[in-house]
Amino acid sequence: MRILKGSHTLRERRLKLTLSRDLELGERPVWLQLAGANGLGKTTFIEKILIPGLKGRKIPFLYLGQDFRTQVYTLKALLAVELKDRVADDMPGLLTQWVTHHRQAKVLILDEFDKYPAHAQHIFKISRDFIRTYVTVSHAEQPVSPGAPFDKRVLLFRPAAREGGLLRVGIEESGPWS
């Protein structure tokens, strides 16, 4: 999947996200970290650009959002409807059921999910053999990593200027974090 370089104006979020180069995903195992200060549109990028792109190309993906405590109800409901087994009561069990039930997924997006480090580690462990691309947002100093063979790439969000009520944010790939 390729996200073309250029500007994406998101008026309702008062953001203009400008991607400096085409973003190619899915050719080889990649762990893409979205980095930058709060309010620069990382979640917006995921929900308004990346996810619609994946849907448009019919690439199956899994997404755990920032408001996971809200999302978890939909996970439970979905598993209750689709699984023959009983839905797990505990979080690791629930995540295992959810991830393994969707083994067709190629991309896994985790937005600040490493605020639950043990669960994030667990998710990486059980999904590594079928996920090709991980996209994560993290504010941790040492983000939880999916490990080898995933190449770490960092997409950096930097504020550029104010433009007619919109905050222009440049998005560019930078070297791996030290």
Add this chain to the structure above:
Amino acid sequence: MVLIKFSVLVCMLGLFFGCLVFGPWYARLDVQAAVLLLVLLASLWRTTARETWGLVKFCIPFVLTLLAFGLLFHLFRLLGRDDWLRDSLIKALVFPSSLIFLKLLLTFVTYLDLLRLPIATARRVDLITFKAALSKGGRIMARFKWYLDTYPGSVAGQPRKGALLRKYACLIMALYLYLYDEIETSRRVMENRMRFLSRSTDGGALEDSHPLI
């Protein structure tokens, strides 16, 4: 004062349903259309365009289904009747206007009104909890729907047949699970505060019970 307010609201509700839903103006297509328009305008004035549009969107599937069945029955002259289409049109107007009108009336009921109601504390807690859960549930629906649209079954690999039905089953179940938790939490908080308030107004017990004093 609160009793007068509740009485007025109940009277308005009774008048609305008595005249327009079960009463003499039910079959008046022009009246029903005008009422829907008025109710929509009132909703725009009382709430927001977004909320009003949300209610309209909620009604659209039901209204379209009603009209589709009405048209089908009309074409086949089911049970020898030739008024199916007109009947469906009336129902398609009555359903959204009743729902929006009811929602509109509920916006006039505040938490303070419920607190001032001269009823047993347990019933008051029920009402407050119910109102809190309903208002939270309304806001959370769109987010649940958004999440359900991101799951792999809704993207590829699954047959389209039944997918919509499954999604709405999940939506209702997620909402139920959420409201169940929310009601439990709200009730615990409410009961705790009620206990605290009754202790704190009980002759100097505040000093004993408040951790900061």
